[in-house]
Amino acid sequence: MPPEIAELLQTNSADALPALMEAIAQYLNSDRCFVYLRDPQTRLGRVPFCWTRNSEIPTVYDEDWKPEPESLADEDPMFAAALATKPSIFVEDVTTASPEVLNAQFERENFGHRALIHGHLCQDHQLWGVLQPCLMHEPRYWTDEERSTFSEMIEKITPLVVQYVEQYRKNPSEE
Structure with a gap:
């Protein structure tokens, strides 16, 4: 695992999540990374x-629950x-991926990327989030090393995500 990512993960704090988005994107040479x-x-x-990566890449952001x-x-x-808590999905090209894997039109309309990792x-057979590094304009082959490292990162990031959700979750009855 890249040292800068390992160092951020060692904090065991959800406060590391913003910096992790950049570190993961840099490691994978991605255009965007969001959670x-x-x-x-x-x-x-x-x-x-x-x-x-730059201001021309559309941001995916929503602060409201x-x-x-x-x-x-x-x-x-x-x-x-x-x-269904299935393994992460590595998409090399949105335009050629099987419809069983992804809905190309949905991806185009909502995200505009060309290659991604979903x-x-x-944790505990429940989905707490989706980490998504992507490339906007070209296909991308994800190497075995990248796949393995990403899977390791997912394991270590999940407790931080659970910590964040539990700390900041909104209770619908509070509305």
Whole structure:
């Protein structure tokens, strides 16, 4: 694992999440890296951290906790896989990926990327978030080393994500 990522993970603090977005993107030479966080009990989610290579790359960010659309798992096979706590998905080219893996139109309309990793942050058979580094304009082959390192990172980031959600979650009854 790259030393700068290992160092951030050693803090065992959710405060490391913003810096981790940049460090992961730099390691994978990505254009953007964001994390979607969700409370598995309330199904409220938000995107509090996003790093982009430059200002021309669209930011994915939403500071407000919002209900997940009821149809999301039906529209997005990758999100359905994440909810089922299946392994992370490495997409080399959105334009040629199987429809069983992803909905190309959904990806185009909502994210605009060309290659991505859909990193499933799961604990106790529940989805707590999705970490998503991506490239915007070209396909990308993910090496075995990158896949292995990313999987290791996901394992170590998940407790930080759970910590963050538990600390900042919104209770729907408070509205």
